[in-house]
Amino acid sequence: MSLFLHQIWRNVALHQYRTQDLRKSLNDSLEGDIRDFLINEAELHTYDDLTKVNPVTPSTVLKCLQARYSAKVFYTHAGCTLVALNPFQPIPHLYSLDVMREYHTAPQPQEFKPHIFIVAEEAYRNVQGQVEPINQSLVVSGESGAGKTWTSRCLMKYYATVATSSQKCQDTVEKIERRVLDSNPVMEAFGNACTLRNSNSSRFGKYIQLQLNGSQLLVGASVQTYLLEKTRVAFQAPTERNFHIFYQMMKGATEKQRLEWMLPSEQDFAWLPHAEKTLEGLLQLGNVYFSPASEEAQPCDLDGHSKAADLLQVPLDELQSCLTVRTLLAGKQSVLKPCSQSECGVRRDCLAKVIYAQLFDWLVTFINNSMCADSSMWCNFIGLLDVYGFECFLLNNLEQLCINYANEKLQQHFVAHYLKAQQEEYVTEGLQWSFIRYQDNQGCLDLIEGSPSSIFSLLNEECRLNRVSDAKQFRVRLQKELSDNTSISWDKLSKEPHFTVAHYAGNVSYQIEGMMEKNKDPVPPEIISVLQKSQDSLLHSLFADGDRESEGSRGHSKVVTVVSKFKNSLESLMKILHSTTPHYTRCIKPNPDCRPLTFKKEEVIAQLEACGIVETINISAAGFPIRIPYGSFLQRYGLIANTRLTARMNRANTHVSLTGPEMSDQAVLGSAVEDVLNLVLKRRAPNSTLSPDDNNSLVHCGRTKVFLTHSLLEMLEEHRNRVCSQKAFCIQCCWRRYQTRQRNLRTQAATRLQAVVRSWLVRREIKKWHKAASIIQTTWRRWRAWMDALAEAELDDAEDFMENEASSVLPKLDPLLKERGSVQLSSIQEPVLVRGWPIGLAMASAPSVTVSLTATGFQRIMSMMACLKSPFRHGGYKVKTNQFDQGVASIRAQPRGSIKMHLQRSPLLYADMHPVHKTDVVTGFNQILLERT
């Protein structure tokens, strides 16, 4: 009994295990199945738009980008954004003049493969179309080395080419176009540097305005720059370099210039790291060293400043004092105070930075003056914004805060634009739905720039207080004022004063130390006044107008801090962006090492987050991330409502062919889709329907597509699975029934066949038996008759024979027998008549049960053959039985001795055969013989 129970338990367990296993494998296959339905992974590289991958998730988007990158397709749309992957190798055919012309002349460039030229052409056509807002902005963003500068260059070349091709006054345009293009290397020389992340990294943001006249021809351009990294002049991170211009000057200077600029080729410069041996530096200032003064009240001693003073053409002693002595204002009295060695160093760096920044601004103004068209000449513009991407390093300070703030601003603008685009698609599809649930990054922006309290406002306040800044105090202040905002937090374990901001692209921790100083960006007034005294006309003009507010010249209330300046310029930029039609290009760096055609998933996903693509995905998810055309929907889920899809489709097609417009087709399909959705929704909540007021947060039927949330997709899948397993069960039952029926039919047919064959065989056998029996009967009767006749005739002839024949034969045989004891018949020359006993007589006269002929050998055979009247050497001889030897007078006489007959084989043809295998039935001749024995 226990064994039996154990067996049952084992079977149940096995069954459960198998069921689980089956369910798991079913689930696995189902997941793959849905994936295959929503998106064909093998075809991922063919998706030109990331928002078309289903479902729109970071992982599918990433897979799609990777597949395209492997297939050497570098541009992909992401809704209203273009994603540009950096190939890190020249792809000349992608940017050739022919390709530019192809995109420019195409009736529908959007139908071409995604390309930066589509963005350029779209913007250009928008200006041509004069649809409000006519002015366009091309926003190119991405992290350092992602390809922003490359992309901006491509865009400028495109417009230059397009403008040239359709320009009548070639000369003017070529001039402008040349100037626009030629300004790039100059700007890059002054504003770019070799960094760890990019060997030609732009250390400033720029907005280039390409000015177009009424005929949409390029007539001028202007550049605005943002946040130049001027600290690089005096400080470079290990293994990084100073701005390119210094190295270029050192490398390219002629002997004459070297003499003029005091650049001996052997000289090393502290501010020019990683220069080749032959290179020298321009910045003699960097080689000015300070040694502590012998007395505390005395300023530091200087070394190497004379060359700098000569080059800057400022009085040597004034340069020395401005670097080593500070002027303090005490009421109307000014007091001179010697600076410490480190303060001297800060002042020296400040001098270099302020000169470089002013020079850079001057350069930009110069370029603008040479490119900018008169305002009367142009009416529209295409703006090109190349800004730093989101930054998050180990140590982040004010620069990163400003950059990330700018990115937050742009992200907000982008999100608003993207939401608008999404909303427009919903409207086109007839959906009454809005993204009211979507939370944008306003909270984070309020934290950084809001009023009355924000990071910027508190930083500015701190600077205006004109006191020595204390990082710890500032942190306490931040905590007190801003702790209500959820976008700011503090790491309690960190000892360094800091704050962490939750940006849209991730959390960034900013160190407070040094932030206030950077915000003040103080320029000692002594430095400005020295520079104003420069004999160098350029340097003099840079500072002569006194534009630059120095520490001393401004009242504390008027302090213009870095963040307030940056905020102002950003606000004016945002105003421009808001007044234009934006086009976003997100440049992605596929690997940190700038290796050609190498795709690192972790790198890319981080950038997708930082450039807002993941946010785009979130926005999609906040709406209806899954959009399925009616036809595809019904193909997969039609079975839920048992919808006769093909019938409806056929009907729809008939409508189309008859009526032309596709709407009737869509309407028919739409009603079938609604049937399916209603069924699923009813199961979830019996009273729910697909009315616009009900369930509209889950699903919407547009004009051509169904818009679904993830949860409704899951419900649909669940329903489909249930219906599928019911159908599968039904199919199994039918199949089994069919199989059983087939098996029965086969068995019946086989039995019938067997019966037919058996009866045919039996009939055939019986026929044979009948034939054999009649032959036997006939033969038997004939034989009996013949025997009777023979017996009669023999009886009549016996006496005559004895008298005539015996007397003639015997004498012939007698001597032979006497001589040999036996007779060789062949030796008898004359024919011998052998007369055998009629078998009937022989048998009848047999004295015992065993019949045996006394004749032996050949004689016996002959006798038998004769008895049976079988021909044996016809007419050759006659055989006499031994009865004659014994002097038989009459055949009627009883033969003496025993007669034995051994017949091993019947001479009759069918004697051994019997129709049924019955051992007890013996017929024919054998029967006769047996009857006799």
Ligand SMILES: Nc1ncnc2c1ncn2[C@@H]1O[C@H](COP(=O)(O)OP(=O)(O)OP(=O)(O)O)[C@@H](O)[C@H]1O
């Ligand atoms: N489309 C492209 N085809 C070929 N090479 C490219 C392409 N885009 C970028 N590159 C390569 O990548 C390098 C870095 O690009 P780029 O200087 O434009 O980056 P960036 O985003 O402007 O960086 P940063 O912010 O540091 O200035 C280029 O020097 C170039 O070699």
